[in-house]
Amino acid sequence: MRIGVLWNKLAEPKNIPRLFAFSLGILLIIGLIVPMALNPDQLYVRPAPQVQVDEGLAIAPYDRGGEVLKAPGNINPQYPENAAKLGMITGYMSPISEWVSSISPYFGTSIYSSPGGLIDEILYYTRGFDTILESSILMMSFIIASWLSINYTMNRKNDEKEIKADVKKAINESQQVANEVKVSDVKARSKQLRRDN
């Protein structure tokens, strides 16, 4: 294939997501042969999966230890000097959460544990700026979606040019179909005539 043909294909917007998905797929397949191992020296330490569940803790897997306003929990941030009081309220639970966790062993995985039932200080304090950005991404998508649903910019029925082009296309197509039907009809008739004779 000539390179000019390739460039022309690249200039078509609808081909771009396919090309991107393809190159991403290639990279991810290459990733299968890259040696991967979890560095045990991590920020925001957590126990291994299932450990807290096996211990029978009601707030598994969110238990970071600590006592509210008395002893800090185990959080291990990057810059402890930026958050001197970190971990002091990480064990806080609202009265309702307290009650649910006392009667159910599945509190940690239920809707009560978030948001507000359990305070995750990593989410709201150490990395609070990330949480702000995440919710602004969501807010922007809601703004865009509501604009689109109110103004309905993709409404092609009211686009005059679009109607004309569509109608023309439809007329052409129906004429073509009619012609084809006519031709095959004539053929069939002549066949029938020959047979009859």
Add this chain to the structure above:
Amino acid sequence: MVMDFVTLGGNLLGTIPLGDIVLYITPFNLFLFAVLLGFTALIAVSKPETQIEATMHYLHNTEVKVGPKEFKQRRFLSVLCGIASAGAMITGDLFNFTLFMALVGILNIGIVSAVKQTTVLNSAFNYGLIAMMCSLPLFGGAAIILAATGTLSLAVLSQMPASPMVVFGAALMLVGILGESGVAPFFASKAEMFRTAGSPFIVIIHLSSLFIIVRAVEILLLVLW
């Protein structure tokens, strides 16, 4: 030699600590930040251009105008896009950078989605598909780097040697950045989005991806060297 803030951006003028996310100010980052904020201020006070095209076979012209409602929506999203890309210029946290990048991506679609031209909307839709796919390499790359090094702070990452896993994470991030900002082979869907009226708002799409590419190069150098 280890690449750090000083070799890449000049003397460290100061930091803005927000818990674990520390924003860094070096002359390089400050310049990018200030230029973007200045441009955003210009956008906030400017009026959009009107496109005038000669009509085929007739003697009159076709005007492509930006209506008042559309103007408000696009100005709002453009100003936010400018602020978001300015934030990406000074952030010192890998994950924070990817979040800024995702925010800029969705704002780019938003600026164009207010337009009423179907060809432009079609290419915006295709760009949206790419932006959606980009969240995998962007956040996945940052997560792989976090898993390999145990940290997301660029100051700490710049002092660490790069393992193959870090290189793969950085390559994933690079693909995400290339797709999100619409460079080289993935340009068509983003370039088609520009073919509409309302110049200053359209230009912020271009400018934000340009600046983010520059910043991404700095971040990849910090992580890899």
